[in-house]
Amino acid sequence: MTVDSKASLSDEPKDVEWPKKQRIINCVTQLPYSIQLGEKNDDWKVSPATGNSALYSSLDYLNTYKKCEQYEQHIVGWTGEIKRENETPFKLSNTVTGHTGTEMKNKTDDIDDDPLYLTKSQMEKLTAKLKEKNFSDDDQINQKNVHVHPVWLLRRDQKRWRNYAENVLWPTFHYILKFSTEGGDKENRWWYDYVKFNEAYAMKISEIYQPGDIIWVHDYYLLLLPQLLRMRFNDEHLVIAYFHHSPWPSNEYFRVLPRRKEILDGLVGANRICFQNEGFARHFVSSCKRLLEATAKKSRNSLGIDSYQIGAYGGDVIVDSLPVGVNTEALVRDAFTRNIDEKVLAIKDAYEGKKIIVGRDRLDAVRGVVQKLRAFETFLAMYPEWRDQVVLIQVSSPTANRSSQQSIRLEQQVNELVNSINSQYGSLDFSPVQHYYMRIPKDVYLSLLRVADLCIITSVRDGMNTTALEYVTIKSHNSNYDCYGNPLILSEFSGSSTVLKDAMIINPWDSVAVAKSIKKALQLTSNEKKVLEDMLRAEVPTIQDWTDKFLSSLKRLTDYTLPSSKKITPALNRPILLENYKQAKRRLFLFDYDGTLTPIVQDPAAAIPSARLIGILQKLAADPKNQIWIISGRDQKFLSKWLGGKFPQIGLSAEHGCFVKDVNCENWVNLTEKYDMSWQKKVGEIMESFTNRTPGSFIERKKVALTWHYRCTVPELGEFHAKQLKEELSAFASGSDLEVMEGKANLEVRPKFVNKGEIVKRLIWHKHGTPQDMLATKREELERDQMPDFTLCLGDDFTDEDMFTQMNAIEEVWNKKYPDEKNRWGNFGFYPCTVGSASKSTVAKAHLTDPQQVLDTLGLLVGNVSLFQSAGTVDLDSRGHVINSESSLKSEQASADYAMKRQTSNSALKRESSSSSMKRELSNSSFKREISNTFLQRESSYDSK
């Protein structure tokens, strides 16, 4: 079935009945404000943030009077970098030490070193102020219903929270491979901050979450948040939706990310993951299939939505697309004012007789400004008749890290191209390219869109280019001064090209083709332009529609009760595991071996323990509170050679429970001793006949079990013969005490009565730390405090489900038997956890993605691995330190000292001579006058997305 995602979500479902008010928790990277702290402690200066115009207008829309009847929106977002205006303590010390004005300025500007220690009351005052603020000059907004929840992360170097997202994720999502040359250490630090950033959101949400809420997460700063929320709230009706505003690259690019699995795992905690277009959704699904081994199908699901459904850790995650829109009403209202009419006429006057081409882009590696200039140069070279007849007004706004090497190089490249075009094709009184490297105010931006005879967008990659949508909107029927219907040239690599299908779509890398399109566009007749424009206008999604459609399809999710078998198994909450581990006195570890402690490899003999695993086991085994068991399908020989020999203190169970060796003991007990083994001959013969027919297959003969391996065969043939062999073996085994089991590229036959679950039962119902009598049967007369208070059980395979089932059964019994003897998390410290493929259905309570995560988890317990290696429930203070940790207490103390210092400084400052402050006043006001006269420099700028 083909999916038309636009169609699938476009109809407001008739059966949606909203409760009186549906609460929406909207999680954005940064609150829609830019925040500064003035000279006084509570003198907050709050202005609208720039960028993200589509997202912020969606937030505004949900706060309108009309929508407030339906929704109660809670906005959760980071404050962004808070700056101090004219930092007082520095000034004072400069005055005291007699530093010059320039030195003082440099010091004051060094905002990254400002620790910004704020007191609780300052934070409360800012929160109140944010709630009061209404920036959207839209009288439709119901201010009383604005709920803002700032995420405070006030550490020194506030840019740290951006590093991983901006320097690793953003480039990869835009097909730029850019990794550190410092051996990954820098990325690791960035990653830990990224994990904390997401954890700070999870913590903030946990303060406001109520069952029935819809949590809506936006974009790539918060990729771990859905899974974090899934771990935190044990609520199977929890509805989490994620919208990805950026592109999602092909798996060939995505898979280069060292943290690729953590990122995908973070996202599949959501019930719905939505992209700007079908192509991005398809890439994402392909990444999940390949990297998480998730299953995926594309169909119309029971909710009536055409989408992909990823089977991930027991649940279905819906993946679809819905292109974001713009606030067309507000745009038209803002763009057709007397002020802008005047500007339009002024610009027309300045370029009288010439066609005006407009471009407005952020100057970064993907917006294609260089490609645009090259194409324009080619156009002037190919069509001399157009020289002197056309001007390109290109506004390039600087990126946040304008001083980076890359930005400087790009700026130079653009300047060189502009100079080259102007010197070749310009004259003393006219330059064909007018390049402005600056942020421009909104009214200037709107007047440029209005005046343009043509707009060119040549991005080499972007999610949704809102300039394209805004340009089309403004070329509306309202346009006067002959501006109606002028065409748009749009890159096929821009997400908007999948929406604005009737734009003149070009490949920005093909300068000649773009040049030809420019000529064609400039020569269109009024009638042709009108026809094109009418088609394009109908294609612009509005932000109102986007928001409504997104939420109404989610509402259907909240109404849909998931059968418990479809419940998503969350990732293992490792910080809680660590806490429980630290507090426990009787710890039991039950580990499967292949695919859990070691990765699966081609040759079974090669799957030997890594040095890292040995090191971790050594540490775990050295702690007398720990009892460790390896419960494997492997035979005694293998386990003794690679594990038993090194660690006599580790218990071993071989061949899925047929043989057992107790901790601190050398002897094995054979639990199948009395069992008739004559079946082995016949099973061996059947397997051999298949081995002869299947090149690459072989039989592993253990003491009891026989395993037929087909991993090294031609996959299709191996799978085909495995199916046939299974049928033959099952026919032989029927009515006997034998079991035919499917493993990972293997088939195994062994007696039914032993399994890993039986071993686990014996080990848990046992007086911790005492020798085992494996042949004894009566086990359930123990006191709770004789048995483990922490049991971590890890396994990757179908046979390991027996262990998890047994743990769940014991938990049920204990719930009845020892209801008052639970730990502070309200349980018995049981952690049954599956490892590997997302497609597996499991009865485990948590998952880990692979053996590497297993080692990271065990490493965390023995102190080898950072708590922030992977995300989990960690309570952080307002600076991003773990609450009550040494660093948290230290920074709290520093905060108090700082507040005191500020207070003293402020009083001293008041005594400063009035003449110096008057001088400052004077120079400030003359400076302001100067700016206000500059056409393009306004205080409030309208930045590109």
Ligand SMILES: O=P(O)(O)OC[C@H]1O[C@H](O[C@H]2O[C@H](CO)[C@@H](O)[C@H](O)[C@H]2O)[C@H](O)[C@@H](O)[C@@H]1O
């Ligand atoms: O219970 P386990 O410890 O997970 O052991 C299960 C089986 O593991 C081995 O086979 C599997 O791992 C091999 C090495 O990675 C791989 O080549 C093979 O395809 C897998 O099936 C082992 O050889 C079997 O005896 C175990 O039953």
Ligand SMILES: [Mg+2]
């Ligand atoms: Mg295994």
